[in-house]
Amino acid sequence: MKFTIIYAYRNREPNRVELSLLSLKKQKHINFEVVFVDYGSTLEFSENIKKVVEVFEFATYYHIGHNGLLWNKSKALNYGTTKTKTDTIFIADVDVLVAPDFSEVIESLIKPNQFSLFRIGYLPERVTSNVIENSDFDMLKPKHYGDTFGVGLFPKKALEKVGGLDEFFHFYGSEDEDLNFRLVAAGYKMNRCQSNMLLHQWHERYPQKAKENLSAIPRLSNIQRINQRHFLRHKETQKFALDAVQTRKYYSNSDYEILEKPSKIIEIDNIEAEVIHVLNYELPLFKSHIVKVIVKESAFYNSSKYKLKTALNKQTQPYLSMKEVNDLILQKILFDYRNYNYSYKVSKYLNSVEFTIDLRN
Known part of the structure; x- marks a missing residue:
């Protein structure tokens, strides 16, 4: 059964995206297509990443938004959903590498009344892009594993029923947890897949205290708590369907x-x-x-x-x-x-x- 993988991207190193797509190319069964949504990258990044993505026959590149807009992962993923032709969607991350049997495992998990979340192994800094490129998946050893909220497998109808991701959420934090809560509230079963088939490429964590200083890249102090408050409001009111989805707008250059x-x-x-x-x-x-x-x-x-x-x-x-x-x-x-x-x-x-x-x- 075919499914669609959606990536949301902005101004990230093309090499880590290429490694993620290469891990997909190594699948035993290419029973998927990729919708790659570039949300507002600068010209330098967008031109380079477009070339990377279009090398892969199973991937389609879309550029929406523009560089003056604030980062909004929800908007990127919702747009990706509108471009999806299959009944099932896997929301990926540009840092993720997948095991050679990934597509087979995903196919076995597809159910109309269930969505699945996954474990992910976090690679240490010493596992560089060069090491990844020249190593089999099983040779890459993570420093630890963790459960994810944002990397998941979803029936497209389920996403449409709850109105997709809430586009109130900007920058980072709570948009995925909010989606998962609303899906459960709408009657869908959450499954935790424990297979070790996903690895996360190392990158520096942005220092929390740096958010309190002005930077050329726009950042809002306390945004994670603001986002969390919005999510908790949905929990308090047991709201699962979003209002006024029809008002969404997607801008361009x-x-x-x-x-x-x-x-x-x-x-x-x-x-x-x-x-x-x-x-x-x-x-x-x-x-x-x-x-x-x-x-x-x-x-x-x-x-x-x-x-x-x-x-x-x-x-x-x-x-x-x-x-x-x-x-x-x-x-x-x-x-x-x-x-x-x-x-x-x-x-x-x-x-x-x-x-x-x-x-x-």
Whole structure:
């Protein structure tokens, strides 16, 4: 029985993707096809990964979104589901390697009223891409095994019944656990497959504390707990079907080009009152415009005069750090503008941010 494997990807090393696809090519039975969804990679990455994917006859490459959008794995996977022609979907990960009997095991697990999650072995740093490429699967020894929430086998009808993955979830955290809960709530049985047929390629973990600092790659402080709260809300209300699935929109690079011609530009310093007022009052007024909001770090904010006034508790205009500005805008996108065509950028020197949005829809 044929099934479809969906990958969600953005700006990752092409080599690790190639190794994952090569492990699929070694299957005894090619009873699957791959839907590879590149969600908003930069031109450099998208051009390279497209070449890698299209080498494999069983794989089809799709590029959606654009680089100005925040990373949203749920959107990528939901789009992949719309491109799936089979009744069964395996959600993969670009870091995963599969055993030679993977496709046979998957075929044996396909049931209309059940979804399956899998164990995965985590390879140590010393198992490099070169070692992987020149070793049989059984020769690769993981440092430990763990159960996954996000790598799984699903009936397509089950995903459609619950509305797919919730696109509220941005960056990383809880989107897979939320999906699994809603499937069980909808009456599907969860099966834990204990076969050791998946390995995870090593990569550095992003330091948790780094999320508290501004970076050129947009990151939102406390996003994992915000995502978790959204998931827990579904559990509290026993909600399994998502509302307004029909409102989902998938943008492209041509939509990014539209944002390069804003009809309104608002430039402000990182003064707390101005930032809050613009985001919550002024911006919503421009419903027929493409609006660009530029927030720059004020020279006065870093001056000795301001620091002295602050230290002495003297009255002065309150400022936000650029990280605080970043988090306010990202929260605004998350809660109010996640379905709009927008672009968010942090400057190279971390002293300004740009938020452009098409409010005409």
